[in-house]
Amino acid sequence: MVIAILAAVALAAGCGKNTSSSPSPNTSGKTEKTISVMVPCGQIGPFSEVAELFEKQNPGVKLDWIPLNMVTIVQKIVNGKEKPDAFLSMGDHEVDLVQQAGLVLEGTRTKYADNALAITVPADNPGGVTSIKDFVKPSVKTIAVPDPKMNSVGTHGMEALRGAGIWDQVKDKVIQPQYAADGNEMGGKGQVEASIGYYPCVGEVHIKGQPPAKPKNIKVVGLIEASYYSEFSCEAAVVKGCKDPEGGKQVIEMLKTPEAREIFRKWDFSRVLQEGAE
Numbered sequence: 001m002v003i004a005i006l007a008a009v010a011l012a013a014g015c016g017k018n019t020s021s022s023p024s025p026n027t028s029g030k031t032e033k034t035i036s037v038m039v040p041c042g043q044i045g046p047f048s049e050v051a052e053l054f055e056k057q058n059p060g061v062k063l064d065w066i067p068l069n070m071v072t073i074v075q076k077i078v079n080g081k082e083k084p085d086a087f088l089s090m091g092d093h094e095v096d097l098v099q100q101a102g103l104v105l106e107g108t109r110t111k112y113a114d115n116a117l118a119i120t121v122p123a124d125n126p127g128g129v130t131s132i133k134d135f136v137k138p139s140v141k142t143i144a145v146p147d148p149k150m151n152s153v154g155t156h157g158m159e160a161l162r163g164a165g166i167w168d169q170v171k172d173k174v175i176q177p178q179y180a181a182d183g184n185e186m187g188g189k190g191q192v193e194a195s196i197g198y199y200p201c202v203g204e205v206h207i208k209g210q211p212p213a214k215p216k217n218i219k220v221v222g223l224i225e226a227s228y229y230s231e232f233s234c235e236a237a238v239v240k241g242c243k244d245p246e247g248g249k250q251v252i253e254m255l256k257t258p259e260a261r262e263i264f265r266k267w268d269f270s271r272v273l274q275e276g277a278e
Contacts, residue, residue: 032060035247038077038087040070041181042201043234046113046267047088053263054254063251069179070094071150077103077239085248088236088255090180090198091115091152095235105245108238112255113264115234116271117156117224118199120187123217127193132160132224135194136169144183144195147176154180156229157196163228188217199223200268223273234269 039047044067051063074094076082078101089095098104121129127140135143145161148154154176161167161174175192177183183195184202202220203213236255238248254260268274
């Protein structure tokens with residue numbers, strides 16, 4: 001179970017090992033096998049609930065799951081430093097990178113939760129941003145779009161700037177931080193007037209048993225119009241050469257269930273702005 005302090009530490013330090021992921025006794029007092037999973041920081045909240053449900057439905061099986069930054073997950077898998085039985089992604093581009101390295105087990109790549117692009121701004125919104133079209137305003141001097149070579153949000157964010165017809169007007173304002181969470185952080189510090197990010201990640205502090213908490217130093221002004229970029233989803237896959245590919249497939253099957261999908265929707269994995277999101 002991921003507790004509030006873990007989420008806070010993950011946010012501040014770029015994610016660490018889930019301290020509850022080591023095997024623990026089930027009703028029979030015995031853990032028969034462990035399945036390893038790598039999970040993006042932005043999915044700590046929903047996956048903690050999915051993992052709990054999975055273990056209840058599969059006595060004797062324990063999920064050893066590690067939350068890390070998505071870029072770090074991809075790098076570790078591609079470089080051969082980690083071979084989890086399954087990994088989860090915030091989008092399609094990261095799985096593309098693993099697949100291009102020949103490390104996705106054929107037939108296991110699976111979409112399991114909606115994702116979407118949102119615009120965040122500092123709490124006082126000095127740029128007066130209400131939509132992506134406002135990025136052209138003189139008051140918007142700097143826009144954060146995470147590195148498109150490493151992040152789905154960056155890949156589709158750059159696509160959205162072109163789809164909105166404003167790329168030529170804003171290209172000199174765009175900076176590309178390495179990690180998806182950096183845009184929100186820069187906005188909170190007043191270093192950018194606007195940032196393109198994952199909609200679910202607007203709420204970074206996940207407290208179990210409560211709705212996703214919204215940070216006070218930034219706010220979401222809206223979702224980017226879907227017609228400006230290619231629709232994408234969170235995806236998972238089994239890593240080729242892992243210890244337990246059947247276990248990885250079992251986790252992915254769980255992600256596809258109505259119960260798991262509902263958990264992710266509760267945590268704002270949606271293409272519809274939830275009431276109270278601002």
